[in-house]
Amino acid sequence: MKQLINNLKGDRVIWSFVALLALFSFMPVFSASSNLAYLGRGTGNTLGYLVKHLAHICIGFLIIYWVHKVPYHYFRAISKVGLPVVWVLLAYTLIKGTVIAGANASRWIQVPFIGVTFQTSTLASIVLFIFVARYLSKTREVPITFKSSIWELWTPVFITLMFILPANFSTTALIFSMVLMLVFIGKYPIKYIAVILGSGIVFLAFFILLSKAFPDSKFFSRVGTWGNRIESFTTDKPEEDDYQIEKAKIAIASGKIYGLGPGKSIQKNFLPQSSSDFIFAIIVEEYGLIGGLGVLTLYLLLLFRFVIASHKATTLFGKLVVIGLGFPMIFQAMVNMAVAVELLPVTGQTLPLISSGGSSIWMTCFALGIIISVTKKEEEIVQELKEAAKREEALQKLIDRELEEETVVEESYSIEDKAKNPLQAVLNK
Known part of the structure:
Protein backbone atom coordinates (compact mmCIF):
# COMPACT_ATOMS: atom_id res chain seq x y z
CA MET A 1 0.00 0.00 0.00
CA LYS A 2 2.83 2.38 0.87
CA GLN A 3 4.49 1.66 -2.49
CA LEU A 4 1.20 2.31 -4.29
CA ILE A 5 0.76 5.66 -2.53
CA ASN A 6 4.34 6.62 -3.44
CA ASN A 7 3.53 5.93 -7.10
CA LEU A 8 0.73 8.50 -7.01
CA LYS A 9 2.15 11.68 -8.48
CA GLY A 10 0.67 15.13 -8.71
CA ASP A 11 -1.31 17.12 -6.17
CA ARG A 12 -1.83 14.89 -3.11
CA VAL A 13 -4.55 17.19 -1.76
CA ILE A 14 -6.69 16.63 -4.87
CA TRP A 15 -6.11 12.89 -4.50
CA SER A 16 -7.26 13.11 -0.87
CA PHE A 17 -10.48 15.05 -1.57
CA VAL A 18 -11.42 12.72 -4.41
CA ALA A 19 -10.82 9.69 -2.20
CA LEU A 20 -12.93 11.20 0.62
CA LEU A 21 -15.87 11.88 -1.70
CA ALA A 22 -15.64 8.38 -3.19
CA LEU A 23 -15.46 6.69 0.21
CA PHE A 24 -18.38 8.71 1.52
CA SER A 25 -20.50 7.74 -1.49
CA PHE A 26 -20.82 4.09 -0.47
CA MET A 27 -23.22 4.62 2.43
CA PRO A 28 -25.72 6.90 0.62
CA VAL A 29 -25.68 4.71 -2.51
CA PHE A 30 -26.11 1.52 -0.46
CA SER A 31 -29.01 3.07 1.42
CA ALA A 32 -30.70 4.84 -1.51
CA SER A 33 -30.62 1.78 -3.78
CA SER A 34 -33.39 0.03 -1.85
CA ASN A 35 -36.16 1.33 -4.10
CA LEU A 36 -34.25 0.08 -7.16
CA ALA A 37 -33.86 -3.31 -5.48
CA TYR A 38 -37.64 -3.61 -5.08
CA LEU A 39 -38.48 -2.57 -8.65
CA GLY A 40 -39.62 -5.31 -10.98
CA ARG A 41 -40.55 -7.65 -8.11
CA GLY A 42 -37.00 -7.63 -6.78
CA THR A 43 -35.95 -9.06 -3.44
CA GLY A 44 -34.92 -5.73 -1.94
CA ASN A 45 -31.30 -6.83 -1.59
CA THR A 46 -29.11 -3.77 -2.16
CA LEU A 47 -25.80 -5.61 -1.81
CA GLY A 48 -25.60 -6.07 -5.57
CA TYR A 49 -25.91 -2.31 -6.11
CA LEU A 50 -23.17 -1.69 -3.56
CA VAL A 51 -20.83 -4.15 -5.31
CA LYS A 52 -21.65 -2.53 -8.64
CA HIS A 53 -20.88 0.93 -7.25
CA LEU A 54 -17.63 -0.41 -5.78
CA ALA A 55 -16.65 -1.74 -9.20
CA HIS A 56 -17.43 1.63 -10.81
CA ILE A 57 -15.34 3.49 -8.23
CA CYS A 58 -12.40 1.08 -8.54
CA ILE A 59 -12.42 1.35 -12.33
CA GLY A 60 -12.66 5.13 -11.94
CA PHE A 61 -9.54 5.28 -9.77
CA LEU A 62 -7.70 3.06 -12.25
CA ILE A 63 -8.65 5.57 -14.95
CA ILE A 64 -7.26 8.42 -12.83
CA TYR A 65 -4.05 6.46 -12.26
CA TRP A 66 -3.54 5.61 -15.93
CA VAL A 67 -4.46 9.04 -17.25
CA HIS A 68 -2.31 10.96 -14.75
CA LYS A 69 0.72 9.06 -16.06
CA VAL A 70 0.18 10.56 -19.54
CA PRO A 71 1.85 13.96 -20.13
CA TYR A 72 -1.03 16.41 -20.31
CA HIS A 73 0.24 18.17 -23.44
CA TYR A 74 -0.58 14.99 -25.40
CA PHE A 75 -4.27 15.82 -24.94
CA ARG A 76 -3.70 19.04 -26.87
CA ALA A 77 -3.43 17.12 -30.13
CA ILE A 78 -5.91 14.43 -29.09
CA SER A 79 -8.67 17.02 -28.64
CA LYS A 80 -8.42 18.15 -32.25
CA VAL A 81 -8.57 14.59 -33.57
CA GLY A 82 -11.12 13.45 -30.99
CA LEU A 83 -13.73 16.12 -31.69
CA PRO A 84 -14.93 14.60 -35.02
CA VAL A 85 -15.05 11.18 -33.33
CA VAL A 86 -17.23 12.67 -30.59
CA TRP A 87 -19.59 14.12 -33.21
CA VAL A 88 -20.07 10.67 -34.73
CA LEU A 89 -20.80 9.19 -31.30
CA LEU A 90 -23.28 11.95 -30.48
CA ALA A 91 -25.06 11.54 -33.81
CA TYR A 92 -25.25 7.77 -33.28
CA THR A 93 -26.63 8.36 -29.79
CA LEU A 94 -29.43 10.55 -31.14
CA ILE A 95 -30.40 7.90 -33.69
CA LYS A 96 -29.82 4.64 -31.80
CA GLY A 97 -29.49 5.74 -28.18
CA THR A 98 -30.79 3.61 -25.32
CA VAL A 99 -33.54 4.71 -22.94
CA ILE A 100 -32.61 3.97 -19.32
CA ALA A 101 -34.69 3.92 -16.13
CA GLY A 102 -37.77 5.19 -17.91
CA ALA A 103 -36.11 8.35 -19.24
CA ASN A 104 -37.67 9.43 -22.51
CA ALA A 105 -34.42 10.83 -23.90
CA SER A 106 -31.80 8.93 -25.86
CA ARG A 107 -28.60 9.91 -24.06
CA TRP A 108 -26.78 6.59 -23.77
CA ILE A 109 -25.35 4.04 -26.16
CA GLN A 110 -24.78 0.39 -25.49
CA VAL A 111 -21.13 -0.63 -25.63
CA PRO A 112 -20.89 -3.88 -27.64
CA PHE A 113 -19.85 -7.19 -26.04
CA ILE A 114 -19.55 -5.87 -22.45
CA GLY A 115 -23.16 -4.69 -22.02
CA VAL A 116 -22.23 -1.32 -20.47
CA THR A 117 -24.17 1.84 -21.27
CA PHE A 118 -22.25 5.03 -21.93
CA GLN A 119 -23.42 8.66 -21.92
CA THR A 120 -21.59 10.25 -24.83
CA SER A 121 -22.25 13.86 -23.81
CA THR A 122 -19.91 13.50 -20.82
CA LEU A 123 -17.01 12.52 -23.07
CA ALA A 124 -17.96 15.27 -25.53
CA SER A 125 -17.77 17.94 -22.82
CA ILE A 126 -14.25 16.90 -21.77
CA VAL A 127 -12.95 16.85 -25.34
CA LEU A 128 -14.60 20.19 -26.09
CA PHE A 129 -13.14 21.93 -23.01
CA ILE A 130 -9.64 20.73 -23.90
CA PHE A 131 -10.19 21.87 -27.51
CA VAL A 132 -11.19 25.37 -26.32
CA ALA A 133 -8.17 25.52 -23.98
CA ARG A 134 -5.94 24.50 -26.89
CA TYR A 135 -7.33 27.28 -29.10
CA LEU A 136 -6.99 29.97 -26.43
CA SER A 137 -3.39 28.99 -25.63
CA LYS A 138 -2.49 28.81 -29.33
CA THR A 139 -3.80 32.25 -30.19
CA ARG A 140 -1.74 33.99 -27.49
CA GLU A 141 1.00 34.56 -30.03
CA VAL A 142 -1.29 36.44 -32.46
CA PRO A 143 -4.22 38.80 -31.83
CA ILE A 144 -7.66 37.15 -31.78
CA THR A 145 -10.01 38.24 -34.54
CA PHE A 146 -13.72 37.49 -34.43
CA LYS A 147 -13.74 36.25 -38.02
CA SER A 148 -11.03 33.67 -37.47
CA SER A 149 -12.44 32.52 -34.11
CA ILE A 150 -15.89 31.91 -35.66
CA TRP A 151 -14.49 29.17 -37.87
CA GLU A 152 -11.72 27.80 -35.64
CA LEU A 153 -13.45 27.98 -32.23
CA TRP A 154 -17.19 28.60 -32.28
CA THR A 155 -18.17 26.40 -35.22
CA PRO A 156 -16.87 23.23 -33.48
CA VAL A 157 -18.47 24.38 -30.21
CA PHE A 158 -21.91 24.89 -31.77
CA ILE A 159 -21.72 21.64 -33.74
CA THR A 160 -21.08 19.76 -30.50
CA LEU A 161 -23.89 21.54 -28.68
CA MET A 162 -26.24 20.96 -31.60
CA PHE A 163 -25.83 17.20 -31.21
CA ILE A 164 -26.40 17.31 -27.43
CA LEU A 165 -29.31 19.79 -27.28
CA PRO A 166 -32.19 17.63 -28.60
CA ALA A 167 -31.73 15.01 -25.87
CA ASN A 168 -30.29 17.00 -22.98
CA PHE A 169 -30.90 20.73 -22.57
CA SER A 170 -29.40 20.97 -19.06
CA THR A 171 -26.09 19.45 -20.17
CA THR A 172 -26.04 21.73 -23.22
CA ALA A 173 -26.61 24.81 -21.05
CA LEU A 174 -23.94 23.66 -18.58
CA ILE A 175 -21.35 23.09 -21.31
CA PHE A 176 -22.13 26.38 -23.08
CA SER A 177 -21.89 28.40 -19.86
CA MET A 178 -18.60 26.74 -18.95
CA VAL A 179 -17.17 27.42 -22.41
CA LEU A 180 -18.12 31.10 -22.03
CA MET A 181 -16.44 31.16 -18.62
CA LEU A 182 -13.32 29.52 -20.05
CA VAL A 183 -12.97 31.98 -22.94
CA PHE A 184 -13.54 34.87 -20.54
CA ILE A 185 -10.70 33.65 -18.31
CA GLY A 186 -8.62 33.08 -21.45
CA LYS A 187 -9.01 36.83 -22.21
CA TYR A 188 -11.20 36.39 -25.24
CA PRO A 189 -12.68 39.87 -26.02
CA ILE A 190 -15.83 40.52 -23.99
CA LYS A 191 -17.65 42.15 -26.92
CA TYR A 192 -17.21 38.94 -28.90
CA ILE A 193 -18.50 36.88 -25.96
CA ALA A 194 -21.64 39.06 -25.89
CA VAL A 195 -22.21 38.38 -29.60
CA ILE A 196 -21.77 34.62 -29.09
CA LEU A 197 -24.14 34.62 -26.11
CA GLY A 198 -26.77 36.44 -28.16
CA SER A 199 -26.27 34.01 -31.03
CA GLY A 200 -26.77 31.08 -28.67
CA ILE A 201 -30.06 32.51 -27.42
CA VAL A 202 -31.25 33.09 -31.00
CA PHE A 203 -30.28 29.54 -31.98
CA LEU A 204 -32.21 28.13 -28.99
CA ALA A 205 -35.27 30.19 -29.87
CA PHE A 206 -35.09 28.97 -33.46
CA PHE A 207 -34.84 25.37 -32.24
CA ILE A 208 -37.95 25.82 -30.08
CA LEU A 209 -39.86 27.37 -33.01
CA LEU A 210 -38.95 24.38 -35.17
CA SER A 211 -40.28 22.09 -32.45
CA LYS A 212 -43.60 23.95 -32.58
CA ALA A 213 -43.71 23.56 -36.36
CA PHE A 214 -42.95 19.83 -36.18
CA PRO A 215 -44.46 18.69 -32.86
CA ASP A 216 -44.56 14.98 -33.83
CA SER A 217 -40.87 14.76 -34.69
CA LYS A 218 -38.77 12.55 -32.44
CA PHE A 219 -35.93 15.06 -32.81
CA PHE A 220 -37.93 17.67 -30.82
CA SER A 221 -39.56 15.28 -28.33
CA ARG A 222 -37.75 16.78 -25.31
CA VAL A 223 -38.81 20.40 -25.88
CA GLY A 224 -42.19 19.82 -24.25
CA THR A 225 -40.48 18.37 -21.16
CA TRP A 226 -38.29 21.49 -20.85
CA GLY A 227 -41.33 23.73 -20.94
CA ASN A 228 -43.23 21.63 -18.40
CA ARG A 229 -40.30 21.69 -15.97
CA ILE A 230 -39.88 25.43 -16.20
CA GLU A 231 -43.63 25.96 -15.88
CA SER A 232 -43.91 23.70 -12.84
CA PHE A 233 -40.93 25.49 -11.27
CA THR A 234 -42.40 28.97 -11.76
CA THR A 235 -46.07 28.14 -11.08
CA ASP A 236 -48.11 25.89 -8.81
CA LYS A 237 -49.22 23.65 -11.66
CA PRO A 238 -48.69 20.02 -10.53
CA GLU A 239 -46.32 17.97 -12.66
CA GLU A 240 -44.48 14.69 -12.34
CA ASP A 241 -41.28 16.51 -11.32
CA ASP A 242 -43.17 18.15 -8.44
CA TYR A 243 -43.53 14.72 -6.87
CA GLN A 244 -39.76 14.29 -6.80
CA ILE A 245 -39.17 17.79 -5.49
CA GLU A 246 -41.77 17.36 -2.74
CA LYS A 247 -40.24 14.09 -1.61
CA ALA A 248 -36.77 15.64 -1.70
CA LYS A 249 -37.91 18.57 0.45
CA ILE A 250 -39.57 16.18 2.91
CA ALA A 251 -36.30 14.24 3.13
CA ILE A 252 -34.28 17.41 3.77
CA ALA A 253 -36.76 18.65 6.38
CA SER A 254 -36.73 15.25 8.13
CA GLY A 255 -32.94 15.30 8.45
CA LYS A 256 -32.84 18.47 10.60
CA ILE A 257 -29.42 19.09 12.17
CA TYR A 258 -28.01 15.61 12.83
CA GLY A 259 -30.08 13.42 10.48
CA LEU A 260 -31.97 10.20 11.01
CA GLY A 261 -28.83 8.10 10.85
CA PRO A 262 -27.08 6.06 8.13
CA GLY A 263 -29.51 3.80 6.27
CA LYS A 264 -32.59 5.17 8.06
CA SER A 265 -33.96 7.32 5.24
CA ILE A 266 -37.69 6.98 4.60
CA GLN A 267 -38.03 9.04 1.42
CA LYS A 268 -35.55 6.82 -0.44
CA ASN A 269 -38.47 4.43 -0.91
CA PHE A 270 -40.47 7.10 -2.77
CA LEU A 271 -37.87 9.09 -4.74
CA PRO A 272 -37.47 7.53 -8.22
CA GLN A 273 -33.86 8.79 -8.63
CA SER A 274 -32.80 8.57 -4.99
CA SER A 275 -29.38 7.06 -5.75
CA SER A 276 -28.45 9.45 -8.58
CA ASP A 277 -30.20 12.78 -9.29
CA PHE A 278 -31.62 13.27 -5.76
CA ILE A 279 -28.96 11.57 -3.67
CA PHE A 280 -28.16 14.86 -1.93
CA ALA A 281 -31.65 14.86 -0.39
CA ILE A 282 -31.00 11.37 1.00
CA ILE A 283 -27.63 12.51 2.38
CA VAL A 284 -29.27 15.41 4.26
CA GLU A 285 -32.07 13.14 5.53
CA GLU A 286 -29.64 10.57 6.94
CA TYR A 287 -26.74 12.81 7.97
CA GLY A 288 -28.58 16.07 8.62
CA LEU A 289 -27.52 19.61 7.91
CA ILE A 290 -24.04 18.75 9.15
CA GLY A 291 -23.65 16.02 6.53
CA GLY A 292 -25.00 18.23 3.75
CA LEU A 293 -22.69 21.10 4.66
CA GLY A 294 -19.81 18.64 4.94
CA VAL A 295 -20.31 17.45 1.36
CA LEU A 296 -20.67 21.05 0.15
CA THR A 297 -17.44 21.98 1.96
CA LEU A 298 -15.53 19.13 0.30
CA TYR A 299 -16.57 20.34 -3.14
CA LEU A 300 -15.64 23.93 -2.30
CA LEU A 301 -12.23 22.83 -0.98
CA LEU A 302 -11.72 20.83 -4.18
CA LEU A 303 -12.59 23.97 -6.17
CA PHE A 304 -10.08 25.97 -4.14
CA ARG A 305 -7.43 23.33 -4.88
CA PHE A 306 -8.22 23.54 -8.59
CA VAL A 307 -7.61 27.29 -8.41
CA ILE A 308 -4.23 26.71 -6.74
CA ALA A 309 -3.29 24.05 -9.31
CA SER A 310 -4.21 26.40 -12.14
CA HIS A 311 -2.16 29.21 -10.59
CA LYS A 312 0.89 26.94 -10.24
CA ALA A 313 0.75 25.67 -13.83
CA THR A 314 3.62 27.11 -15.87
CA THR A 315 1.87 26.97 -19.26
CA LEU A 316 -1.30 28.74 -20.35
CA PHE A 317 -2.67 25.49 -21.76
CA GLY A 318 -2.18 23.79 -18.39
CA LYS A 319 -3.92 26.63 -16.55
CA LEU A 320 -6.93 26.56 -18.90
CA VAL A 321 -7.20 22.76 -18.82
CA VAL A 322 -7.43 22.74 -15.01
CA ILE A 323 -10.09 25.46 -15.10
CA GLY A 324 -11.97 23.94 -18.04
CA LEU A 325 -12.19 20.47 -16.50
CA GLY A 326 -12.31 21.33 -12.80
CA PHE A 327 -14.87 24.12 -12.64
CA PRO A 328 -17.66 22.28 -14.55
CA MET A 329 -17.32 19.39 -12.10
CA ILE A 330 -17.97 21.66 -9.12
CA PHE A 331 -20.65 23.62 -10.96
CA GLN A 332 -22.48 20.36 -11.72
CA ALA A 333 -22.38 19.47 -8.02
CA MET A 334 -23.86 22.88 -7.14
CA VAL A 335 -26.64 22.40 -9.71
CA ASN A 336 -27.48 18.98 -8.27
CA MET A 337 -27.74 20.39 -4.74
CA ALA A 338 -29.73 23.41 -5.95
CA VAL A 339 -32.28 21.11 -7.62
CA ALA A 340 -32.70 19.09 -4.43
CA VAL A 341 -33.61 22.24 -2.46
CA GLU A 342 -35.75 23.63 -5.34
CA LEU A 343 -33.50 26.53 -6.22
CA LEU A 344 -33.43 25.29 -9.82
CA PRO A 345 -35.78 23.23 -12.00
CA VAL A 346 -35.16 19.49 -12.29
CA THR A 347 -32.17 19.00 -14.61
CA GLY A 348 -31.03 15.38 -14.27
CA GLN A 349 -27.45 16.28 -13.30
CA THR A 350 -25.74 13.78 -10.99
CA LEU A 351 -23.56 14.53 -7.96
CA PRO A 352 -19.98 13.89 -9.14
CA LEU A 353 -18.16 10.99 -7.45
CA ILE A 354 -21.14 10.32 -5.15
CA SER A 355 -24.16 9.46 -7.31
CA SER A 356 -24.37 5.92 -8.64
CA GLY A 357 -23.64 5.36 -12.31
CA GLY A 358 -20.85 4.08 -14.49
CA SER A 359 -20.04 6.48 -17.31
CA SER A 360 -20.59 9.61 -15.20
CA ILE A 361 -18.10 8.38 -12.58
CA TRP A 362 -15.59 7.27 -15.20
CA MET A 363 -15.70 10.52 -17.16
CA THR A 364 -15.31 12.52 -13.94
CA CYS A 365 -12.27 10.39 -13.09
CA PHE A 366 -10.93 10.86 -16.63
CA ALA A 367 -11.11 14.64 -16.18
CA LEU A 368 -9.48 14.39 -12.74
CA GLY A 369 -6.67 12.30 -14.22
CA ILE A 370 -5.88 15.04 -16.72
CA ILE A 371 -5.95 17.70 -13.98
CA ILE A 372 -3.60 15.65 -11.80
CA SER A 373 -1.35 15.13 -14.84
CA VAL A 374 -0.99 18.92 -15.06
CA THR A 375 -0.04 19.12 -11.37
CA LYS A 376 2.33 16.17 -11.80
CA LYS A 377 4.17 17.98 -14.58
CA GLU A 378 4.62 21.08 -12.45
CA GLU A 379 5.72 18.87 -9.56
CA GLU A 380 8.34 17.27 -11.82
CA ILE A 381 9.59 20.70 -12.88
CA VAL A 382 9.95 21.77 -9.24
CA GLN A 383 11.76 18.50 -8.46
CA GLU A 384 14.13 19.01 -11.38
CA LEU A 385 14.89 22.55 -10.19
Missing part, protein backbone atom coordinates in the same frame (compact mmCIF):
# COMPACT_ATOMS: atom_id res chain seq x y z
CA LYS A 386 15.61 21.25 -6.69
CA GLU A 387 17.91 18.54 -8.05
CA ALA A 388 19.69 21.10 -10.24
CA ALA A 389 20.14 23.36 -7.22
CA LYS A 390 21.56 20.44 -5.24
CA ARG A 391 23.99 19.59 -8.05
CA GLU A 392 25.06 23.23 -8.29
CA GLU A 393 25.57 23.37 -4.52
CA ALA A 394 27.62 20.15 -4.56
CA LEU A 395 29.74 21.49 -7.45
CA GLN A 396 30.32 24.75 -5.61
CA LYS A 397 31.42 22.84 -2.50
CA LEU A 398 33.85 20.80 -4.62
CA ILE A 399 35.31 23.96 -6.15
CA ASP A 400 35.69 25.58 -2.72
CA ARG A 401 37.43 22.47 -1.39
CA GLU A 402 39.91 22.45 -4.30
CA LEU A 403 40.63 26.14 -3.77
CA GLU A 404 41.30 25.50 -0.08
CA GLU A 405 43.67 22.64 -0.94
CA GLU A 406 45.56 24.84 -3.43
CA THR A 407 45.86 27.58 -0.80
CA VAL A 408 47.28 25.10 1.73
CA VAL A 409 49.82 23.79 -0.81
CA GLU A 410 50.94 27.32 -1.69
CA GLU A 411 51.37 28.21 1.99
CA SER A 412 53.43 25.04 2.59
CA TYR A 413 55.72 25.89 -0.35
CA SER A 414 56.16 29.41 1.05
CA ILE A 415 57.19 28.04 4.45
CA GLU A 416 59.75 25.70 2.82
CA ASP A 417 61.30 28.56 0.83
CA LYS A 418 61.66 30.63 3.96
CA ALA A 419 63.37 27.79 5.78
CA LYS A 420 65.82 27.12 2.91
CA ASN A 421 66.76 30.76 2.24
CA PRO A 422 65.95 33.04 5.19
CA LEU A 423 68.13 35.86 3.72
CA GLN A 424 66.14 35.84 0.47
CA ALA A 425 62.88 35.93 2.46
CA VAL A 426 64.10 39.05 4.29
CA LEU A 427 65.12 40.70 1.01
CA ASN A 428 61.67 39.87 -0.48
CA LYS A 429 60.06 41.77 2.35
